[in-house]
Amino acid sequence: QVQLVESGGGLVQPGGSLRLSCAASGSIFSINIMGWYRLAPGKQRELVAAITNGGTTNYADSVKGRFTISRDNAKNTIYLQMNSLKPEDTAVYYCNLWGAHGHYWGQGTQVTVSS
Numbered sequence: 001q002v003q004l005v006e007s008g009g010g011l012v013q014p015g016g017s018l019r020l021s022c023a024a025s026g027s028i029f030s031i032n033i034m035g036w037y038r039l040a041p042g043k044q045r046e047l048v049a050a051i052t053n054g055g056t057t058n059y060a061d062s063v064k065g066r067f068t069i070s071r072d073n074a075k076n077t078i079y080l081q082m083n084s085l086k087p088e089d090t091a092v093y094y095c096n097l098w099g100a101h102g103h104y105w106g107q108g109t110q111v112t113v114s115s
Contacts, residue, residue, distance in 0.1 A: 002026040002104040004095045009109030016113070017083045022095030022106055024076040032099040034071060034078045038091035038111075048093070049080060063089075085113045 008020040020036065035050030049059045049069035057069055068081040078095065090113050095106035 002028055002097055004097060004104055004106035006095045006106045006109040009093065009111045011112045011114065012085055013115050014086060014113055016085050018085065018111060020080040020093055020109060022078045024097055027101065028076055029100045032097055034097050036080050037094045037096055040091040051078060087113050089113050
């Protein structure tokens, strides 16, 4: 199995920044995609950003220009740098990994953007 552990969530004011981290461990193969979903109450789950092992990235339109996803393949860790945060970014953010043997979810970390 694969275990994903997120950290870095918290409460920030509009316009502020947070950096989320996700460390993967277990039966990880080098060819995979990792990314971040988010879920807010009453809204559909949204894929925020994803990154391949080769570094190719993709972003939801709602976060383009504000969020940056990156990864450290040696550490099996991904990051989400979140800048210019808006109240509508408030959600639980879940780390995901898509690999040879399945799709895995982290436990989630709460991000709240409020004045």
